[in-house]
Every structure is written in C-alpha cells, then in structure tokens.
Amino acid sequence: MMRTHTCGELTKKDLKKEVTLCGWVDTRRDHGGVLFIDLRDRYGKTQIVFDPKHSQDAHKGAEQLGREYVVRVNGIVRERPEGMVNKGLATGEIELIVNHVDILNPADTPPLEIDDRYLASEEMRLTYRYLDLRRPTMQKHLMMRHTAAQTAREYLSSQNFCEIETPMFVKTTPGGARVFKVPSRVHPGKFFALPESPQMYKQLLMVSGMDRYFQLARCLRDEDLRADRQVEFTQIDLEMSYIGEEDIYLLIEGLLKSVWKRVLHIDIPTPFRRITFHEAMMKFGSDKPDLRFGLEFVDVTKIAGKADFSVFKSAVDKKGVILCLNAKKSNFTRKDIEDLTEIAKLYKLAGLAWIRVTAGGKLESSIVKYLSEDIQKEIIKASGAEEGDVLFFAAGDFEKTATGLGQVRLEVGRRLKLIKEGEWNFCWVVDFPSYEWDEEKERWQARHHIFTSPKDADIDKLESDPGSVLAKAYDIVLNGVELGGGSIRIHRKDVQARCLQVTGLSYEDAIKKFDFLLRAFQYGAPPHGGIAIGFDRMCALLCGESDIREVIAFPRTKNVENPMDGSPQEWQESMLKELYLKTDIPKKP
C-alpha cells in the first residue's frame, strides 16, 4: 500500500500512530528552521512537520520541495501545540512529524494559483483545467455532481426504473434543434446524427414494454452558444407507461427531495406549488417564475383601458393586456426608472409607463395627465400603492407584455434585494397551451413537440378553437430557472392525426418525417409520458453557481473551443478522403 490514510482523515483518535500519506505540497512555512507543509489531496489537508531535531534526513529532503510537488511521507501523528489548532479543518487538531519523505514527482511552477481565493482568467482556467480542478471548490463540485447522479440513479432504480443506453448515433428528424453530424466511412454520402435528446428512442422503449426507462443521457446540440449552454450536456431523461401527469409530479418531487437531502442535507417540502402557465405569465411575466419574492403584477386592463391614452386603448382594442407592477417602497429615482425602461426595451416592450407616489400621496408621472381622477383612484386601490412606491405599466399583446414586465420585475427584485439566499423555491408550471399562432406562416404550430397530448377535456376543441386547447405538458422550475420539462404523449393514432391536422400536417405527411416512431405506434403503444431534467443546470444550482461550467470537468469556451486539448482540430487531407469529403470554405473577400 502506497499510503495508509488520506490527507483528510487523521484526527486526535490517531495520535501516536505511524502513518504514510501521499499528496501535493500546498503551502509551506518556515518557522525557525522547522518546516511546516500543508499536504493536500481530494480528501483534505494535513499539516506535516519537518523538524531537523526529529529527522535530519527528512528535513533535508523537504528543503527541495516546491509547490505542487507530489510526495509520500511517513511519520507519527501528534497533537498540535495549543494556539496552533485549526478548528476550520477536519485534521486541524493534529499534525504529522515526518520521519521520511519521498519525492514521487517534482512539478514545474504552476501557471495559476491552486487557491480558491485567487481565480485565474477563464482562458487560463480552461487551458490548465487539470490545475484549476485541483482547487478544493472544484473537487467539491465534481463530488456533489457525482452524489447527485448516484442519488438520482438509486432513487429511480428503487422506483422500478431501468436505465437503458439509447444510441449515440441516431437518425435526425427535420424541425428539431440543429444536430451534429458524423460522416460515415462505410457508407459514402451518408451521416449519423448525434442525439439532441433520446426523445424518440425513449418513446420506442415504451412501445417495447420496458414500462419505466431512465438515463443520465449525454446530449449534443449544435447551437449558437449562450452563457448557460454547452454543446454537450447531460439530462436526467425518463419515460413511464400507464401513467398521467400526477404520477410524474409525485415521482420528480421524490427524486428532487432525495437529491437535495443527500447532497445538501436539506429537506425540501413537497408537494411543490403548481401554477398554470397563464397565471405565471399574468402574475410574474415568466413561464419560469422566480417565486422567492412577490412583486406580483396587477391586471389593470379593465381600469386603465378606460383611460384616454392611445397605448392603453390600442392594447385593449387588440385584445391585449395592461399590467401593473408595484415596486413597493422602492423610492426609485428617475435614473432607476430609466434603467428599468432600458430593460423593458431590451425585452421588446415599446416603453414603460410609470407613476411615482411621492410625499403625501401625490402622483408624479408622464401619464397622469391621461388618467382621470377616478381611474387614478382605482389604480391606487388595485395596486395598493402607497408613498414611496413606483408603479410600472406595460401594455400590449399578452405574452410579449407579460414577458417584458417580467424582466423588469426580476431587476426590481435584484435592486431591492428581495431574494433570500439559501431558499429553494420549486414549482410546477402546468396547463401550457398546445398551440401558438405563427404570424409569419399564418398557421398554428405545436408549442411542444408534436407528440404532446392535449388535455382530455380539450380534445373536442381541436378543430373549433385550437388556441384554447391546453396540453398535458409541465415544467419544473427552481428559483426562476427551468430545471426541466416534459409531457404526457399522444399514444393513439386518431388523436395524433387530429393534432397534426391543426398544424396543417396530414398523418401521411407526418409519417414521412417521423417514420419509425409513428410506425412503431401502430403496433400497440401504451399511454406514456416523461420528463427531462437538465442535469448540469441542476448541479450548478446545487453548488450555488450560475455558470454550468463550474460543474463540468472539461467544458468548452463560448466559442466551442477547448483551449486545453486544442479541439476542434484541423482536418487532414487523408481524413477527409477516407470519409469521401472535401472542404468547401468560401474565401474571404
């Protein structure tokens, strides 16, 4: 055995034991000829002491040790002198007086600090990721991710789920996200698609009678990158047969409860609040509402619509809404209001009307002149406005207006510091509309994928009023972040045909697009449904991080590069030839 213990486990229980430790030289201090080194491994740090009076040889060996040298030390566990005890460290009451040291490997001077207090630039962190990962915080993140994955697997296994690996090489269907493609060498002129999700294959597993499938699925999506995305990501993907929405809610609540308990030792209360899509939009301006604070909108369409103000009037005429957000006791300045108006514009609102309630209940605003005394009173009453409050108004098309004001709400929440840290606010967003009107193509299109089942009660409105049909679709939201979503699927051919018809597709057209799945459905598909949870994002939230790269071992830059290994790399002629391909890059003018 190379070591008897790790650097994180020796305590006062081990006093006087002779032990052998291995690890990296973390910090080093010389106190009057006695050398103190913190030896570090994944499990912790142990103070090791080289005293020439104890061992001349060991002390001599230690003098050669540089930062991040890999060493093996043999010595005796002893109590730290009083005043030297470090209560913040599991091993803080002991130290190791070293008999003998071996340098297992020297190390060049690290180009970045292995210290959680000093973070290098993104470029440096990713180039020397193997050093960045030595930081205790990154090691903790990867361990938490492991524990979360393992807990999810154990929970789902206990619920009779079977983890099944679906193919990495799949067929792509038109209309989905942009997928990566792998040229086939054996079949010139053909390619394999990499899966953006195992959606069709997991539904096939339901047709195959596997009953309960899950997978921590690796997915790849050739998206233009945003801050919180990677081209590679992992989802907790699952599907169940002979179930309805309630079964999914119960299962996922149990899953998240067990993960939070094991990883963070926190009991999250279940069942989670449920909020309909319509309510989420009308009150919070988001289909992933952050419920850690209030600032709910007030619907003033009826009140403000009566005003002689063209923006409000036009909203009402076009069957839109007028929403009011009361920034309670904000005492926002003109500058604050201007900043918030900029945000509103960024999210496609024409502008933001506002009213300040100043000393003595006086109203200050550019729109007050359009509002009669009566209307003013009604608005004050409906919004509960008091001195120090600022009311914001947005008017127009329901979704656009709510979404824009929703972003203003989030910024108001941040400015007023309304978000309590350490709170875990889960909710289900339910009752999504099945269809949305595509202005450009002038037709209805499915909001989710085409296999999403409408609510039973709404099936008879498919032809007469598609816009009012709600879907058996649900999202799970945590602290304003969408953790995942899913739906109960359509399993019957007759319903599928009617739903396709709404979007202007015949069943026969659809067969051409989704051939193998729809064909499979003809041989006895059970009622089924499922969900996918973004595992990277879930882990980031568990670790208190906003960037998913903080919980991924080897992530890419936003430019899809990995500065550590240098991928992507240049094609070589021979590689292209083997794949029957040529590059065709337009010359820059």
Place this chain on the structure above:
Amino acid sequence: MMRTHTCGELTKKDLKKEVTLCGWVDTRRDHGGVLFIDLRDRYGKTQIVFDPKHSQDAHKGAEQLGREYVVRVNGIVRERPEGMVNKGLATGEIELIVNHVDILNPADTPPLEIDDRYLASEEMRLTYRYLDLRRPTMQKHLMMRHTAAQTAREYLSSQNFCEIETPMFVKTTPGGARVFKVPSRVHPGKFFALPESPQMYKQLLMVSGMDRYFQLARCLRDEDLRADRQVEFTQIDLEMSYIGEEDIYLLIEGLLKSVWKRVLHIDIPTPFRRITFHEAMMKFGSDKPDLRFGLEFVDVTKIAGKADFSVFKSAVDKKGVILCLNAKKSNFTRKDIEDLTEIAKLYKLAGLAWIRVTAGGKLESSIVKYLSEDIQKEIIKASGAEEGDVLFFAAGDFEKTATGLGQVRLEVGRRLKLIKEGEWNFCWVVDFPSYEWDEEKERWQARHHIFTSPKDADIDKLESDPGSVLAKAYDIVLNGVELGGGSIRIHRKDVQARCLQVTGLSYEDAIKKFDFLLRAFQYGAPPHGGIAIGFDRMCALLCGESDIREVIAFPRTKNVENPMDGSPQEWQESMLKELYLKTDIPKKP
C-alpha cells in the same frame, strides 16, 4: 392511477381483491365461450378471464381484442381451478375475472412473434426492435444490464470513486484506433473527434487530484466490424492515484464479486488465479486462456528438437518452441485430425504434426518415422499419452505457434465437450512484455499504450534488453474472454523519456503527438493506474449470450446500419453547406 398492480405481482395473497391491470394481449384461448387471455407487461403475465356469465359487456369487449392490443382491465382476483395452476409462473395460482375492459390502443398484426421460442431473422428483429424487445428474454437482459451497471456504480461509489463525465468531443492523437469525426460548423475546416476511450482525460483527472475516477463511458470506434463489436460500446472505465497493481486486482475482484452476487446470486471465489502472459501462452496458447478445462500444452522443445525432422530442427534453430497438446481419450479419427489441421492453418500454422496412440500403445503418425525410439518414449512420458490419446505438435516462433495451437486446443475442448456450463472461471493475465519487435519497421514498439509503466525491476533493462522488459499491465479474463485490461501508468518524465526512446521517439517528438497530456504531467502527476472493462461483453456473459447485441437496446447490423431508424442517412446539400463540406465520392467504373 391507471393501474393498481403490474401483471407480475398478484398471488394468492390478493384473492378477492378488486384490481386494475394494464398490458398487452399476449395469448388468447376460447374454452366453451369463456375467453382466457394472458395479459403481459415487463413484470410478468396474468391470466385474465372473460366469462359472459360474469360480465356480458366485458366478454363482448374482449371479443374485439387482437394480438398485442393494449388494454386496461378491472376485475376480481380468484384462485385458478385445480389442474389449471401454472407453477412456472409467479402469478400461476390466480386469475382475474374481468368486470370491465378498456381498449387503450389497438394494434396492427405484429410482423414477428412476441415469443421467446420463435426468433425472427436478424433483419426483422432489428427493423422491429421495439417488438423484439417485448420478448421476456430481451426485457430480462436489459434489466440485468441495468442491475449490473447500478451495482458497479454503487460498489465504486462505496470505494470513494467519483463518476465524472469526460467530453464526447475530444482531440484525437495519431496512432490510436480510427475515430469518428464531427465537422465543426462554427470553425470551418475543423472537426471534433469522438472518444474511442476516455484514456487521456482520465489520466488528466489524476493529475487534477480527483484521486479515484470512474465512468460508465460511451465510446465510439470507427472499426471495420467484427461479430462481437459495435461501433458504439460502453466500458466501466476507472483510474486511481497512489496505487499499484495489487490495488487494482483487489478492487476489480470486489467489483465483479458484487455484480455476480446481485445479478446472478452467485458467489464467485476470490482472489482470482493469476497467470503470467508467458505461462498463459505456453500452456494454453492464448493471452485470454479458457481455464474451464485443462488440455495444457507440454513444452517438448528440448525433446523433439533432437529429432531429425526439419520443421522441429528449424524451430529450435530460430529460438522458437515445439509444443505438444494431448487430446486425452479423444479417439479422434483421421477426419477429426484433418479438421483440426485446417483450424491450425487458419491461425497461420504451417501444419499440425500428430501422433495417435492406438491399441496396445502403438503409435500411428506421419512423423513417427523421424522420431527415434528414445524420443518417442520421452514424448509419451512428458505428455502422459495413453491408448486413445492423440498428440498434436506445433513448432516455430513462440507467439505464433502457441496461438495457433491454442485455437486447436479450444476446438478440441469443444469437440470433447470439456466445458462445464455454468462455470465462471476468472483469471488475471499479468507480466506482459512491454515491447514487441516490429519486423516491418525493424524497431521495438509498445505492446500497450506508451504510458504503460515497466516493472520497477526491469527499468534498468530498457536500454540493454528491451525485449525482456515486463510491463505493469494486466488483463482480466473470464471463460476465455477478455473482459478488460489496464496498466499502471508512467508518471515520471525521466522514465517516460527512456521508454519512448526504446521505440525510437524522443520526448520532444512525443510532446508533439500527446501534447496536452505530457504537458500536464509536468505539473505534478501522482503515480496512477487504471483499467477498462468491456461492459457490453460483461453483460452478454452474465446473460449467457455470445453476441453483445443481445444486451444492447438498439444495436446496429454488422454493416453499421440500423434498419429500424434507417441511419446512416443521406446528406442534404444544405447540411453540407452549413459545415463547409462537399462530398467527393469516386464514380464506380
């Protein structure tokens, strides 16, 4: 709740209960107007009874039911009449008398039988994989695979391992297996490689101090297919720091023990036998010896080398070997011997010399004339030959000779039915040579990858006698099948440089090839080593199958096609354009 129970759980404990089941119509029998249906799901089968005297409606509904219809039935659990009990079925003592039946989904007539007794053609099975997977055997295989994976994960987690997802998009290094390549859209003229294994990334995780890594890793290799390969496969991949070979043996024995216990309820004895590469070759003619039967070779180089037989003489002159295999009590006919000679030739032996011991100890053979009485006696003694035995001889270069005779041994074992079914014979093959001589390039090359550490005792022979240097490499073998292999890696730059030198590479040359890994090693790499176990093959063995496709949900044909989804699919012009590529397929003459 759509169902109260599954089709596999009702027993006599549930008599008189009203229950609801869902499932597929398996078989259907009409006995004097009463309809008996086996309802099937993943958990089992339950006999459901439609008696017009009990419910006219239900019976009427049942008359419409075809094979593989998906139904939901409500009824009362009752005891089966005596003589109708099916002891082979968990639910065999009860049946359900149906009150009410709902057809959840009709089904077209399945194009293949959902019946383990009738196996469709490979083409049909893969085209309708979702129906093939409905067979109880396939469902059992996928469940066993899940249990094996889950057990491995739990075991490794209990041993402080952290599962870490390494990238799917990597950089390829020259000289490895052929990898699949993914054109980059964002970086014209560049590509990502798909990982043939996480080798370099797991070693980087050791440099990063993660200490114990594992992953059930998805790997992709653009190989020309063999029967037991798929382009996609899964391995239990792991790596540990501060360890030696013994730590790996102990860990993997514990891992396999726990998997066999949980999946098959079998206690496999540990520690496993260890056999050196040299012994495995000299006795069994294979580096993955099937130890379920004997038929060990006898080394007759010294004895037979004295004979006046040019084949033997030449073998001895060239420092080769003469090996003898005694097919005990085989009473092989001339035809048998001819068949075995064909196998020897298939595996590159020039031929197979043989001696039959016939009645009264008389020797019959084409080579007896070359052997003196003394040599004959010595051979008889060394091989323990008796009446009814047939001795086979192969002579020449050690590895080629042993390998060829090893294949003859396997066939003899099969013909003599020496393999006991249900036996699990594990062994470690150890002490592999580090280098082999490349005749063509006239230089030494690494037998494993270039990071494999030589044995400490052999380091000083690196320059003087590379051929005798043994490696810290090991394979785990089960029943003659290589389950996996690994090694302790080189972690010191000085040793790495000397090992590279043997193969004619300078450290600087190597840096160009393996840039980021060797660079990382300079910043404090700990001693480390690991192993990868072929998970598909392990599951196939657990399930008693020889073809790994029997344990993969959606495998490909040997021609890398998936007849179910039709992948690979044709490029479309727009797709190629987006990737800055053109096809370049030579026209057939």
